[in-house]
Amino acid sequence: MRRYMSADLEFSPDQMRLMADAVVSRCIDHIASLDRQPSCGDVDAAALCRSMREAAPERGVALESLLEPLFRDWIPRSFTAPGPGYLAFIPGGGVFPAALADFIANTTNRYTGVWQAAPALVQLEANALDWLREWMDFPQDARGLFTAGGSMATFNAIVCARERHLGAEIRRGVLYTSDQAHHSILKSAKLAGVMPDRVRPIESDDRFRMRVDRLTDAIAADRKAGLTPFAVVSSAGTTNTGAVDPLDAIADVCARERIWHHIDGAYGAFFYLCDELRPALRGLPRADSLTLDPHKGMFLPYGTGALIVRDGAALRAAHEATAAYLPAMPHPSDFYDPSQHGPELSRGFPGLRVWLSIKMYGAAAFRAAINEKRALTIDAARRVAALPGIVMDAEPELSLFAFHLTWPGATLADEDAATKALMDQTTKRGRVMVTGCTAHGRYLGRVCVLSFRTHQEEIDALVEDMAAVIRGIRP
Numbered sequence: 436m437r438r439y440m441s442a443d444l445e446f447s448p449d450q451m452r453l454m455a456d457a458v459v460s461r462c463i464d465h466i467a468s469l470d471r472q473p474s475c476g477d478v479d480a481a482a483l484c485r486s487m488r489e490a491a492p493e494r495g496v497a498l499e500s501l502l503e504p505l506f507r508d509w510i511p512r513s514f515t516a517p518g519p520g521y522l523a524f525i526p527g528g529g530v531f532p533a534a535l536a537d538f539i540a541n542t543t544n545r546y547t548g549v550w551q552a553a554p555a556l557v558q559l560e561a562n563a564l565d566w567l568r569e570w571m572d573f574p575q576d577a578r579g580l581f582t583a584g585g586s587m588a589t590f591n592a593i594v595c596a597r598e599r600h601l602g603a604e605i606r607r608g609v610l611y612t613s614d615q616a617h618h619s620i621l622k623s624a625k626l627a628g629v630m631p632d633r634v635r636p637i638e639s640d641d642r643f644r645m646r647v648d649r650l651t652d653a654i655a656a657d658r659k660a661g662l663t664p665f666a667v668v669s670s671a672g673t674t675n676t677g678a679v680d681p682l683d684a685i686a687d688v689c690a691r692e693r694i695w696h697h698i699d700g701a702y703g704a705f706f707y708l709c710d711e712l713r714p715a716l717r718g719l720p721r722a723d724s725l726t727l728d729p730h731k732g733m734f735l736p737y738g739t740g741a742l743i744v745r746d747g748a749a750l751r752a753a754h755e756a757t758a759a760y761l762p763a764m765p766h767p768s769d770f771y772d773p774s775q776h777g778p779e780l781s782r783g784f785p786g787l788r789v790w791l792s793i794k795m796y797g798a799a800a801f802r803a804a805i806n807e808k809r810a811l812t813i814d815a816a817r818r819v820a821a822l823p824g825i826v827m828d829a830e831p832e833l834s835l836f837a838f839h840l841t842w843p844g845a846t847l848a849d850e851d852a853a854t855k856a857l858m859d860q861t862t863k864r865g866r867v868m869v870t871g872c873t874a875h876g877r878y879l880g881r882v883c884v885l886s887f888r889t890h891q892e893e894i895d896a897l898v899e900d901m902a903a904v905i906r907g908i909r910p
């Protein structure tokens with residue numbers, strides 16, 4: 436049968452090999468040059484972006500002509516998030532095995548939404564989830580879900596809590612979180628049908644941790660008003676200052692009050708692998724559910740969050756659904772089925788990138804990397820604290836610390852402006868990228884060490900550059 440050229444989307448094996456080689460070669464060159472790229476890229480690109488708008492082309496062009504502007508003009512116009520000097524926001528880096536896994540998953544394109552369609556592949560995903568469960572000391576009948584990120588994991592957790600405790604009476608339900616919580620919690624609550632007027636931001640203490648006394652007061656007040664407290668979302672490491680809420684005490688409150696305890700561990704959960712930090716994260720395995728972000732603390736490329744739910748049946752109950760056209764449902768119940776534990780049916784294969792990364796590196800390598808980040812942070816915090824005019828507002832509980840700049844006679848407005856200038860000018864020097872935040876009414880500079888590519892050299896650069904900038908800023 437004659438095929439119309441324009442309808443044929445297949446490439447020959449030789450063509451595919453050439454194209455894949457071209458892509459791989461560009462990607463490897465890119466990775467190899469990361470430590471020479473400016474830490475913050477060049478993101479002032481509004482005019483460029485306007486000039487890039489175009490209609491869909493009627494005819495295709497060769498790959499090479501597209502790779503050239505992509506790698507030369509567009510990729511560099513971004514924060515250098517995979518670079519070793521990225522100490523801004525919450526880094527991760529993007530380990531290479533995960534990229535290989537995505538390539539395999541996308542070229543083999545098997546269907547991992549339901550167990551029957553690719554049982555062995557779904558088993559790999561189940562293994563990867565089970566390894567995370569075990570690392571976090573959750574019980575064996577806990578179940579999990581890979582999501583696109585931490586936000587979606589928290590969304591699914593709130594849905595589970597809502598189903599469990601509110602049924603159809605959603606409007607009565609009240610959710611508690613700290614005034615330092617990540618904004619995704621308010622958003623997830625809203626998506627799960629819990630409106631902002633039913634989310635209580637509980638005051639944090641002078642170390643930015645949720646005040647348990649205020650939490651119990653708020654719960655009591657809501658009960659008295661005829662509402663139904665149903666969930667507390669605590670933080671195992673806030674994005675602002677790295678604060679870890681008193682997880683164990685909050686678990687006690689939730690047990691006593693019979694409400695769901697979800698922990699947002701998108702930044703901090705993987706520090707539970709670090710023996711030194713287990714006491715700081717005490718109570719973490721007691722949670723009803725836990726958000727983890729493999730694309731942060733496991734250094735995967737963006738696109739992978741994870742949720743673990745203590746009562747695996749609750750996760751399943753919130754998401755279970757079937758249709759007449761799907762493969763006959765009943766399969767041995769000891770097999771995990773992604774579409775019965777999450778909102779998606781057709782989906783990518785997130786399990787493979789986690790599985791391949793853990794298999795290739797081994798758990799010990801992840802523990803060593805997370806321990807290294809912790810040690811680098813302690814060193815960085817000690818040296819930054821010793822710089823003239825630096826006041827530490829948040830010592831590193833995990834791998835993030837926050838501070839401001841001061842001098843005799845400085846007002847709060849002076850300090851805010853100087854601290855912001857310190858972050859901006861340190862970043863401008865091109866070796867490290869740092870960002871700030873506003874917490875408890877003042878601007879804080881912050882440093883977060885969580886890229887697997889960050890080592891001692893970048894910490895030395897951070898301290899040197901901050902010292903030089905401070906000399907130019909302080910009167």
Ligand SMILES: *Cc1c(COP(=O)(O)O)cnc(C)c1O
Nearest residue numbers: 525584585586617619674701702
């Ligand atoms: C990053 C982060 C989130 C959101 O996770 P995404 O993966 O970006 O969706 C939530 N909470 C904390 C503490 C985070 O650091």
